[in-house]
Amino acid sequence: QFDPLKVDPYMGDYEGEYLAVGRDPVPADAKVIAEGSDTYRVMISTKAVHDVFWSPRIEITGRRTKxxxxxxxxxxxxxWEGQIKDGSMVARVRSRYGGTFALHHVLRESPTAGLKPPKGAIVLLPFEEGATPDMSEWDNSTWKSLADGSMQVGEGDNHTKREFGDVRLHLEFCIPYEPEGRGQDRGNSGVYFQDRYEPQVLDSYGLIPRAGDCGAIYEIAVPPVNACLPPLSWQTYDIVFRAPRFTDKGDQSEFPWITVELNGVKLHERQWITHSTVGGKEGFVAKGPFRLQDHGHPVRYRNIWAQELNIQQ
Incomplete structure (x- = not known):
């Protein structure tokens, strides 16, 4: 049930060319986003190329048929008109003057998927393909340990039993296929640092990034680009977090900051966090647990490890 091509052979990324009369082919790509009831949003654009005579970017509708x-x-x-069949997409201008996109389906993967923990790292959720993971580092036994090596959201949030200050975190997640959902009701979860600061987990594939989308520090910082993969893909967060600082008297003296990479794309670098995000605990602490959010969607996680750091600046 988790093979993207078996669940939906049309959804996802396409690459190819834009062809116009008397011009060299121009590289192009597309995203096909499932929206339920056999309908799709299809975004097609040419890639930036020097001296391109025209750079079309279109959004049209796809309807699934037999x-x-x-x-x-x-x-x-x-x-525009066209079709997708057997992994090939053709979209052309309905005109005698031409203009055609010719593309094929591709599977993109995060370059850090399956990244091994470095020496000395704390393995919070070990990953081995085909083996149910050990969930003993977590406090919520209602979450499911699955045979594919992942842990699936259960009832209520899930905290680590350990607490962390400065830390590097690697985490992999898989968004469920929920084409009927919209906005925050589409593969929603989240990763909280110190139970307070949330990089969002959500199906934001093919959207203009906003402060509540995947890759955002929730309602604090919008991702500059959309680095999401389609639902049912294994995606990665690689994050460095510097905890807040305190004086000898215990007064908070510096805000925390966070650097976030989603699927190998750096979205935030040393982004200051001046308050807890929505749903996070209030106040600043030197150490706190990670929290994975239950938002009513069967998001899966795997290969989670943390490396404790001592950041000097």
Whole structure:
């Protein structure tokens, strides 16, 4: 049930070319986003190339049929039509003057998926393909240990039994396929540092990034680009967190900061956090647990490890 191509053979990324009369082919890519009831949002654009005569970027509709997917819609002042079948996409201008996208389906992966913990790291959720993971580092036994090596969200949030200050965290997550959902009701979870500061986990594939989307520090910092993979893909967070600082008298003297990479793309670098995010505990502490959020969606996690740090600046 977790093979993306078996669940939905159309959803995901495509690469290829844009072809126009009398011009060299221009590299292009597309994203196909499932929206339920056999309908899809299809975003197609050319990649930045020096001296490109025109850089089309269109958004049209896909409708699933017995023969494949039919594409249609008006975008950029033109009427488009086409189809997706057997992993190939063709979208053309409905006009004698031409203009055609020809692309094929590709599977993108995070470059840090499966990253091994360094020497001395604390393994919070070990990962071995085909083996149920040991969940003894976590305090919520209602979460499910699955045979694919992952842990699935259960009833209530899940905290680590250990607490951390300065830390590097590697974590992998898989968003469920929920095409009928919209906004925050689509594969929602979250990773809280010190039970207070949340990098968001959400199905934000194909969206313009906002402060509540995947890769955001929730309602504090918007990701500059959308680095998300399609749902059912294994995605990665690689995060460095510097805890708040305190004086000898125990007064908080510096805010925490966080550096966030999603699927190998750096989204935030030393982003200061001046308050807890929504749903986080109030106040500043030197150490606190990680918390994985239950937001009512069967998000899965695997290969979680933490490396304690002593950041001097």
């Amino acid at each position: 023969e494949g997917m039919q594409l249609e819609g008006d975008s950029s002042g033109l009427t």
